[in-house]
Amino acid sequence: MARGRDRAAFGGASLIVLCFLGSAALRLGEGGFALAGERAAREAEPAAGGDDALLAALRAREGQLDAREKTLADRAQALHVAEAKLAEQLAAFETAQEGLRETLATADKAAEKDIGRMTTVYEKMKPADAARILDRMDVSFAAGLLSRMRPELAAQVMAGMSPEAAYAVTVTVASRNARVPTE
Template sequence: MKRIFSRIRFLPLTIFAATLMLTVKIGDIWDGFDGHINGTIQVSEAIAQPAEEDAKPAAKDGQPAAGEKTAEQAVPAALKDEPQGQISKLITNDPTLLTPAEIDLLQQLAERRQVLESREQEFEIRTGLLAAAESRIDKKVEELKVLRETISGLIKTFDAQQDAKLLSLVKIYENMKPKEAARIFEALEMDTLLEVAERMKERKLAPIMAKMDPEKARDMTVELSRLRQLPPVGQQAGG
């Protein structure tokens, strides 16, 4: 009985002691964690205060803080200088900034440009000369057309006059006696004789040819036959 009683009283004591020890341990852990946090905050504040003091003059003066690099300072010098040199060459066109190859290329381009300009000038001169020649040719063509029309008109006038003269002769020969007309026909040139005979009426021409020299009359007959077989002059020209 005593053993059971002693066990019952000893168990609560053991639980109480263990709980008390656990409470002490938790308090020590919390105190250590709280001190660590407070120390960290104090250190951060101590570091932040000098940084703020250094940043205020820099912001006031408009200059970056010591130890910091601007974007311009961070660019390598080689990368800064090379584009500036190229831009300087493009802006100033300074020949001293060009390489020998670039100078040679520029000289070749200048020579090529001179050649092209010379060819263009020569082409313009030739074009002008050709236009002037074409203008003169057109003018000559117009003059020739006018001259042709003038000559054609003169020929028509001359032919009309000749026809009038021949018709007058034809009437004269038709009204003459055949023997007298035959004597005149024998003295005429064959071309003139044919022109007159072509325009005479057959009944008037036959008595005259009968009185002519037989050989002359035969030659005139052959030529008249040949002329009558030929097409008219207008058809010959058209054919």
């Protein structure tokens, strides 16, 4: 039985030796070097090429991200400049608006003062003379003057006006506050 084991061991070992010798023969032969070289090149190529391609793709993506970051930074800077300009313009607008309010208030006071003076002038005139002048005036303006006069003088002036003009002044004065809410 020991002999059977020796044969099997010798057969297995010889088979391994035979495989090594065949491999060596293939490698030593011209075709063997070419096959081994091609295979090594093919195996190395995807790894190296894959790493190079991956590295190149990562660098390209990094470049894109850097460009995008720069674009966003530029936009943010432009936005800050625009916001500052807008704030400056808004401040100038508010200053101009306040100035306009003051000017309008001054103009309103001056106009009110002028109308007050003219009312006094018409009150001091003879009612018949005032009636002749107010008869030819714009109805709204005449109504404004008559509504500011003392009622007894306004009545004397309206009595001297033409009926059409007196009617128009009455309707204008009466309808001024018709649209004002009562509640």
